[in-house]
Amino acid sequence: MDTTRRTALRAGLVVGSAALVPGAILLDQRPSAAAVIPRSDPFTLGVASGDPEPDGFVIWTRLALEPLAADGLGGMPSSTYQVNWQVATDEGFTDVVRAGATTASPAWAHSVHVEVAGLLPGREYWYRFRLGKHVSRSGRALTTPALGSSPSSLEMAFVSCSNLPAGYFTAYRRMAEERPDIVLHLGDYQYEGAGTGIGRQHAGPETKTLAGYRQRHAQYKTDLDLQEAHAVAPWLVVWDDHEVDNNYADDLADRPVEQPGFLDRRAAAYRAYYENMPLRRRSVPAGPDLDLYRRSGWGDLATFHMLDTRQYRSNQACGDGYKNCPEADDPTRSLPGFKQEKWLLDGFRDSRARWDILGQQVFFGRRDNNPDPATTTVGMDAWDGYRASRQRITQGWVDAEVRNPVVLTGDVHAHWASDLYLDYDEAASTEPVGSELITSSITSGGDGYDEPDGTHPWAEWNPNLRFWTNLRGYVSTTITPTEMTARFRCVDRVTTPGAEAFTRATFVLEDGVRGLQEVQAAPVPQLRSSRTARTDEQKIADTIASETHGG
Template sequence: MPGTGEKSPSAAATPSRRTVLAGSAALGAAGLATTLPPAASAAPGAGRPVTGDPFTLGVASGEPDSQGVVLWTRLAPSPLAEDGLGGMPGGAVDVEWEIALDERFRRVVRRGVERTGPEEGYAVHVEVAGLRPGWEYFYRFRSGRHVSPAGRTRTTPLPGVLGAGLTMCFASCSQFEHGYFTAYSHLAADEPDLVLHLGDYLYEYKPQVYVSPDGNVRDHAGPETETLANYRQRYAQYRTDADLRAAHAAAPWLVVPDDHEVDNNWAGDVHEKPEIPQPDFLQRRANAFRAYYENMPLRRRSRPRGSTIQLYRTVAWGSLANFHMLDTRQYRDDQACDDGWKVCEDSADPARTLTGDEQETWLLRQFRRSRARWDVLGQQVFFARRVNASGANSMDAWDGYKGSQERVTEGWLDAGVRNPVVLTGDVHTHWANELKANYADPDSPVVGAELVTTSITSGGNGADSDPAQDPNLARNPHIKFRNNQRGYVRTRITRDALRADFRVVQRVTEPGSPVSTRASFVIADRHRGLTEVSPSP
């Protein structure tokens, strides 16, 4: 470890992530052999030697704090194996890991060995501690003679430290069949400090069930995901995409699932089509949660217990920002009025909940305790009030749970939260919304902002639109922007402002499509409203 007098490397001296990601494979076993001890001999109970590269699914990191981070990989020399075990030969395997201050791993600060096996789906979770606050690190793994690509990660600043700012990107809804994950590669090239994924990381359907308007460009492997083997295989297939692997390797991630990680529009104990009996739904949910944990860089506290998983939590970035990551599926009441877009009196029932009572109480307590400059909700479904041409609301969004919507809004107002910002996925479209104390009153004050990311691929290519001609904005004057192209949102968070760039790719049905910024908005400290500014490159 560096001494206490060592200074954090400046941006000018820090190699770009593109250099790291392009060069990590070239370092190979020769680079690793200079720092790690010789590969450990097979431990008692270990399986047969692994043949073929086991690191086809890449590496990831997540859940950073000021002292450490989670490192992740999963061994799968044959990712699409139907048993979900990635072609591993069986038995336990020891996987070595190391984390360094430099991309060539000449200054290694931590190393160790983790054992994995079929019970874990050959996933590896390493909770590294004892690192320096606000620091950049590089990590990799070895199994036998095989060395993983390198990833780049970082720790958060110490509590009480505002720091120089944070570049954070967030994304949602990546349907493998609908297009190529080019947006993920552009996200990686933006070199974020942190990535939030807000759900629908994968889709559960069997091939050619969910067809994009532009046609599907590739097929899912296997049937609709129901068994543990199905879900493991589907995660492995998604991770074979090089652009997704690049995004994971570029920065630590914070993740929350939405519906498709289990079943479309599920709610609590209710599956998508309750009129069709599915007596094993809770077992399916348990399978889905187990595979989700195995394939995400989550801490052990999120290890599922049967059909439940602990996912709501707050991750602090010094005193600059609190990221309150929400679970809006597991504890919600069933959608009112049989789901869909409805004019539905039941949606206003204050007893109905999207978050569940326990999570809501926790969130309101987090608001009261917060001393952060920015309080950011990382969550899944549309938060602002939104009506369609028939005057209906979406029963799957916060509008279908107006009591929850109002209590959370009142909670940050009562707590005096300085800058509340809601981040959202799910709807496959970019939106920028001002949040109101009373949506029925045009003169009601703006009490927060919502930034909604479009999909990575879901829905196909989409199309550009003119906000001035968009009837959604005319019906909902608190909505300031909407765009139906594919991409993600890039933010820059400082003590003075949060800037959001709505990034779009031209097409997802062709690989390598260029990216541009369709619109940019700024939320000034203590202002809460949205100001449109000239788009960034």
């Protein structure tokens, strides 16, 4: 289907989806006359905050008496409820500085999004909700520093890929225990498939309907480790593919058999995503469209450019997978879409931040799995499959003289560290122009394994690849005016709960200096289960299989 036809089809669905337009959420804010307060706790899905600004943030909850109800409505009556909220300067709520009431409507699965404003910049706050006698747990949120201010530091963590049947979400809890200032979730927050794993299984079949996506989000939100991570800090969220369908591109399903009705499926998935995330009104979906890419500043210390590399992308080239594909160099193809590319390049030119950080989904630097220098074989689902698009973005930050460009990535179920180049064929003899930090998964891929030298076989002919481990975890960073320190945090297992986290490697980026500097390569701890050394061929097969079938 050509781009013009896809655009027209999408526009037609938006026009025909009056129930999904932003105004629909405001049609009736009055509580229903029959809104009897439930006797049991309706705050089973926890609380969350997100999209912080200097004067406030979004606070979120969703009422659910029976989170796994098959209709996706959480066992709630079909009534509209008035939910009260409070924001305080202390965890005991002795100094409440903002309070109000909002509605939780069955049309939006009784989700609540409050855009709190009028707060002081660069401050820590606590929030909570009340329905009748029921009071939610409290959450911690922060406002960003004032525009033009110069913060001394920022603690930021980023995560990706939490597949419930693949393991326990221990890494979320370990991240929460570090009390970051902000969390970036880079996609695959939930997985759409059916099936079982290590004792936990998805409720319901593969998600294709609004009821199914709502039920799946609710199931994930019942996880107490995930609830802790949401409650500890504001999140900036973006999606990848599994929030809808593995490896989809724009309005094209992964498999042709799934194409009929795919935009209806995408509309259902996007609506459920909004309902279950701490997003502002600007992200209220309109049919199969949802505005998700955006910027968030932390004074003049950092600007986060949060990208959406699924909704607008050209289709994967050459049938997806790892290929030697000339189409990847086609300048008419784009991974983020040309409108988003322009938005990002404009942001580079306008930036006055010390650190410009791209929060996005798929591997940015080159990963050639073919040792033959005459043949490049790379993944079509990542920026390698959109080389002209990657070149425009990279040249854009070079031309704009961005002070410290850093790309943050999820998707690939392993920790990687990579330097970035304008010409990867000359990487061995030229200086990098930026760096990429890639987080492993929370659970996807299961327990994983490690190697003492932290080196992937591809690094032999990809000099940009500096570090790798196939353990699960997250990345914890400290950002100051002089340096950005990244700690690759790991857990040794996810198939049983309670693992401790450890730092597998630490890298530093110095202000104004291109390229990663490794300051710590920690010894591999004695892992709980026996893991024998794997051959290079096994490591390569693991990498390709994980990204092709479950990334």
